[in-house]
Amino acid sequence: MSTRIFGSGIKRREDPRLITGEARYTDDIKLPGVLHMAVVRSPYAHANIVSIDSSAAEAMDGVVAVYTGDDLEGLAGLPTAWLIPDSDLKTPEHPALAKGKARYVGDGVAIVLAGDRYQAQDAADAVVVEYEELPAVIDPEEAAQEGAPLIHDDVEGNIAFKWAPFDKEASDAVFEAADVVVSERILQQRLLPTAMEPRSAMAQYNPATAELTLWCTSQNPHIHRFIISAVTGLNENKVRVIAPEVGGGFGSKIPCYPDEALVSWAAMQLGVPVKWTETRSENYLITIHGRDHVQHVDMAASSDGKILGVRATVYAGMGGYLSTAAPGIPTILHGLLYVGPYTIDSVYCESIGVMTNGTPTDAYRGAGRPEATFLLERMIDNVAKKIGMDPAEVRRKNLIPAFEDGYDVAAGLTYDSGDYPVAFEKALGMAGYGEFRRQQKSAAAQGRYLGIGVTAYTEMCGLGPSQVAGAVGFQGGLWESATVRVTPTGKVQALIGASPHGQGSETTLAQIIADELGFAVDDIEVIHGDTTETPMGWGTYGSRTTPVTGAALAKASQKLKEKAKTLAAHLMEASEDDIEYADGSFSVKGSPDQTQSIQDVALMAHLAWNMPEGMDPGFEESQFYDPPNFVFPFGTHIAIVEVDSETGEIELQRYIAVDDCGPQINPEIVAGQIHGGVVQGIAQALCEGVIYDENGQLLTGTMMDYCMPKADMFPNFELGETVTPSPHHPVGVKGVGETGTIASTPTVYNAVLDALAPLGVEQIDMPLTSAKVWQAIQDANGGGS
Amino acid sequence: MQVAITVNGVVHERDVDPRTLLVHFLREELDLTGTKIGCDTSQCGACTVQLDGKVLKSCTLLAVQADGAEVTTIEGLAENGEHHPMQTAFWENHGLQCGYCTPGMIMASAAFVRDNPGASEGEIRHYLEGNICRCTGYHNIVKAVKQVADAAAGA
Numbered sequence: 001m002s003t004r005i006f007g008s009g010i011k012r013r014e015d016p017r018l019i020t021g022e023a024r025y026t027d028d029i030k031l032p033g034v035l036h037m038a039v040v041r042s043p044y045a046h047a048n049i050v051s052i053d054s055s056a057a058e059a060m061d062g063v064v065a066v067y068t069g070d071d072l073e074g075l076a077g078l079p080t081a082w083l084i085p086d087s088d089l090k091t092p093e094h095p096a097l098a099k100g101k102a103r104y105v106g107d108g109v110a111i112v113l114a115g116d117r118y119q120a121q122d123a124a125d126a127v128v129v130e131y132e133e134l135p136a137v138i139d140p141e142e143a144a145q146e147g148a149p150l151i152h153d154d155v156e157g158n159i160a161f162k163w164a165p166f167d168k169e170a171s172d173a174v175f176e177a178a179d180v181v182v183s184e185r186i187l188q189q190r191l192l193p194t195a196m197e198p199r200s201a202m203a204q205y206n207p208a209t210a211e212l213t214l215w216c217t218s219q220n221p222h223i224h225r226f227i228i229s230a231v232t233g234l235n236e237n238k239v240r241v242i243a244p245e246v247g248g249g250f251g252s253k254i255p256c257y258p259d260e261a262l263v264s265w266a267a268m269q270l271g272v273p274v275k276w277t278e279t280r281s282e283n284y285l286i287t288i289h290g291r292d293h294v295q296h297v298d299m300a301a302s303s304d305g306k307i308l309g310v311r312a313t314v315y316a317g318m319g320g321y322l323s324t325a326a327p328g329i330p331t332i333l334h335g336l337l338y339v340g341p342y343t344i345d346s347v348y349c350e351s352i353g354v355m356t357n358g359t360p361t362d363a364y365r366g367a368g369r370p371e372a373t374f375l376l377e378r379m380i381d382n383v384a385k386k387i388g389m390d391p392a393e394v395r396r397k398n399l400i401p402a403f404e405d406g407y408d409v410a411a412g413l414t415y416d417s418g419d420y421p422v423a424f425e426k427a428l429g430m431a432g433y434g435e436f437r438r439q440q441k442s443a444a445a446q447g448r449y450l451g452i453g454v455t456a457y458t459e460m461c462g463l464g465p466s467q468v469a470g471a472v473g474f475q476g477g478l479w480e481s482a483t484v485r486v487t488p489t490g491k492v493q494a495l496i497g498a499s500p501h502g503q504g505s506e507t508t509l510a511q512i513i514a515d516e517l518g519f520a521v522d523d524i525e526v527i528h529g530d531t532t533e534t535p536m537g538w539g540t541y542g543s544r545t546t547p548v549t550g551a552a553l554a555k556a557s558q559k560l561k562e563k564a565k566t567l568a569a570h571l572m573e574a575s576e577d578d579i580e581y582a583d584g585s586f587s588v589k590g591s592p593d594q595t596q597s598i599q600d601v602a603l604m605a606h607l608a609w610n611m612p613e614g615m616d617p618g619f620e621e622s623q624f625y626d627p628p629n630f631v632f633p634f635g636t637h638i639a640i641v642e643v644d645s646e647t648g649e650i651e652l653q654r655y656i657a658v659d660d661c662g663p664q665i666n667p668e669i670v671a672g673q674i675h676g677g678v679v680q681g682i683a684q685a686l687c688e689g690v691i692y693d694e695n696g697q698l699l700t701g702t703m704m705d706y707c708m709p710k711a712d713m714f715p716n717f718e719l720g721e722t723v724t725p726s727p728h729h730p731v732g733v734k735g736v737g738e739t740g741t742i743a744s745t746p747t748v749y750n751a752v753l754d755a756l757a758p759l760g761v762e763q764i765d766m767p768l769t770s771a772k773v774w775q776a777i778q779d780a781n782g783g784g785s
Numbered sequence: 786m787q788v789a790i791t792v793n794g795v796v797h798e799r800d801v802d803p804r805t806l807l808v809h810f811l812r813e814e815l816d817l818t819g820t821k822i823g824c825d826t827s828q829c830g831a832c833t834v835q836l837d838g839k840v841l842k843s844c845t846l847l848a849v850q851a852d853g854a855e856v857t858t859i860e861g862l863a864e865n866g867e868h869h870p871m872q873t874a875f876w877e878n879h880g881l882q883c884g885y886c887t888p889g890m891i892m893a894s895a896a897f898v899r900d901n902p903g904a905s906e907g908e909i910r911h912y913l914e915g916n917i918c919r920c921t922g923y924h925n926i927v928k929a930v931k932q933v934a935d936a937a938a939g940a
Contacts, residue, residue, distance in 0.1 A: 011876055018884030019872040019891060021819015021859035028818035196823050196831060196885040196919050247885030248919050280824040502883025502920050668879045675922030703828035711913035711923040
């Protein structure tokens with residue numbers, strides 16, 4: 001038996017084009033005669049647009065056209081595509097260019113089309129817009145108060161939705177009867193997703209055929225096609241969306257944005273290709289932001305550490321408009337996660353979606369689940385402190401015991417499989433938890449402040465059953481489809497509807513096919529990102545490509561293998577019952593010399609000279625796959641930090657991550673997902689955070705001002721794994737794209753607060769910059785230095 | 786303005802708008818799109834090239850300032866069809882995911898290791914402050930650079 005390719009950390013098949021600079025991202029693609037689009041953007045967070053004078057701009061060199069919101073005839077506004085039921089949802093109009101009023105800094109007011117990007121930007125600067133500034137509001141809790149500036153006339157009180165699906169009376173009863181209740185106001189600060197490739201879009205329209213091609217930075221080109229068709233009025237079969245190489249997304253390339261609609265519309269108006277690429281400052285102003293919750297959280301527990309209930313009121317900032325999936329993030333993807341890996345029998349969540357004068361928010365890596373995991377883990381540490389029990393012990397006491405096939409939790413989900421205690425004890429063992437507690441004590445005696453944070457988590461990903469998607473108002477399905485096509489010479493093209501953009505899926509998905517069919521990985525090309533070339537799919541987000549597309553490919557491959565077996569038996573004039581298969585080769589039991597390789601069979605299927613009765617020619621199978629449930633990866637993360645009490649500086653000394661995503665197809669790729677996710681989550685705890693001033697001006701508008709994590713902030717990570725297959729998945733795998741981000745923020749936050757406990761510091765709003773930590777130490781010691 | 790800039794061993798003579806950034810010259814004039822733009826403010830390092838052997842962020846320099854200079858971009862790093870050892874190390878160590886920061890990372894790291902064979906992990910992490918990656922958490926990038934640094938010290 002040869003080594004299985006499934007489970008092998010082979011080098012990525014994507015990399016040769018990436019390490020040589022030969023990969024083509026959207027902005028790298030050139031079309032002759034292309035015009036560049038620049039967008040005139042509101043410098044005010046909230047302002048009436050009094051007048052727009054584009055005459056000077058129109059007269060400038062290279063300028064072909066200037067359009068304002070009133071000119072966009074035939075271009076519909078951008079839709080919101082997650083319509084949460086039973087929430088009194090309002091979906092204010094979102095025109096591609098603001099009409100009458102701008103609602104955040106960066107809101108588009110006019111576009112300029114010119115011969116090159118320098119000319120376009122010069123002319124955009126020459127468009128004179130007169131504004132009447134209005135009071136602005138950024139904080140979602142403030143925006144929900146009476147008297148706050150009204151952002152949309154048809155969204156009363158700025159409340160876009162109120163979602164509270166759980167039984168409030170039952171929850172209140174649990175809290176009234178509990179020995180211990182702890183409370184905290186938690187700020188989940190706004191974050192900038194910051195995919196390293198800024199967004200870009202280029203459209204080409206052929207008037208003779210009425211066909212539009214849109215190249216864009218998309219995580220889901222089929223959804224982009226759907227929306228672009230809807231807003232332009234073109235038939236969907238006349239719209240081709242191509243996501244070429246895409247340089248990261250983290251959720252920020254899920255939504256369909258005004259800019260993508262505008263280049264499409266302008267290309268249709270002018271009959272020439274139109275391109276737009278955002279600058280990083282533009283990206284920070286207009287590409288969605290993540291998080292932005294103000295949470296009022298309570299946890300009830302018994303005096304011996306049994307967690308009895310959790311409840312929260314969440315004000316979730318939506319920004320100036322409701323982005324594509326925005327309402328689903330602080331609701332379905334958040335409140336349903338309030339149990340975590342614990343036996344918590346009572347949950348309550350009231351999530352209030354609030355319009356503000358900030359940039360629209362939407363899914364950012366983890367999307368709702370990090371905000372849920374953080375509040376649970378923070379409150380567990382608060383309970384531990386209150387009852388004087390070690391926080392690891394409180395967690396141990398409340399973990400759900402191992403289960404293999406389904407576990408119903410109070411939040412309404414059915415977890416697929418889990419063995420939380422094993423991952424938990426493994427992580428504690430790797431960290432040397434008991435020994436650390438002793439070191440911490442002796443360090444404290446020397447005036448050194450060490451801290452440890454422990455997070456046990458589970459999350460739902462692999463989104464998701466389409467019936468559930470429909471029930472929760474998602475305006476799409478959440479299945480995937482794939483075609484495995486074998487050429488006459490035995491080479492494989494695997495066509496998928498999902499659209500990976502850095503995850504390494506061209507490698508891992510090829511490993512699934514290779515494992516099922518015996519082809520060499522190097523003979524398998526995974527093709528994605530083009531709505532004309534690939535079958536329908538809903539995209540790459542929610543850690544769903546490996547679980548959902550992977551399942552479609554596994555099942556398509558299994559169908560091909562059945563066909564191959566029947567054909568091989570026929571060709572070898574043997575009974576199918578006597579056919580044996582190993583490593584891509586069929587043989588007849590008892591006569592090992594007689595074989596048909598999978599390549600032989602593929603050729604014969606194409607030639608179709610000698611087919612069994614009733615078998616169609618060709619060697620290709622397609623599969624639609626709708627998962628019966630989400631998948632629920634889990635694990636335990638531990639951080640060890642030291643805080644300098646003189647300066648407030650935090651040193652992250654160790655980071656241990658034990659994750660269980662089922663069987664790992666490629667352990668190196670899994671590790672990479674965890675490393676990257678962990679850094680993103682730690683950065684939320686320690687340094688990242690959007691800052692607006694009181695007028696709604698973005699003060700963290702460049703990488704000079706927004707703290708991106710750098711290499712020297714981190715130690716080498718210590719990774720461990722456990723393997724608990726998903727019972728409902730054809731090859732048992734779970735998603736791993738978001739686990740690191742979900743687990744790491746509370747882990748590091750709690751470690752820092754653990755270190756600060758002897759100094760009397762109980763709470764600091766994230767991010768834990770040295771200035772804030774220093775100030776908190778001063779405040780705890782009698783206010784001021 | 787007239788410039789003559791040698792890029793990857795080939796002299797390119799062009800008449801450029803004086804305000805043209807070197808990165809735009811490379812990408813738009815020469816179609817060398819391996820060099821990326823990630824931030825506009827010289828933080829991210831996606832546009833890193835080597836100019837007369839020195840590491841430089843090409844969004845920070847005007848094309849006219851590179852007149853007469855020799856520029857190496859990611860497209861010119863391989864020699865005789867063989868990947869540069871840094872390219873190989875990034876591939877072998879899973880030092881990339883979306884690949885967008887990768888050309889800049891490789892250009893910066895290749896020059897760093899050339900000048901600092903045997904660099905420690907701490908030195909590598911400190912040096913890489915000028916290059917931002919959002920995908921990898923730096924772990925495998927550091928591993929890749931260390932592998933080449935160790936090999937360079939042993940040579």
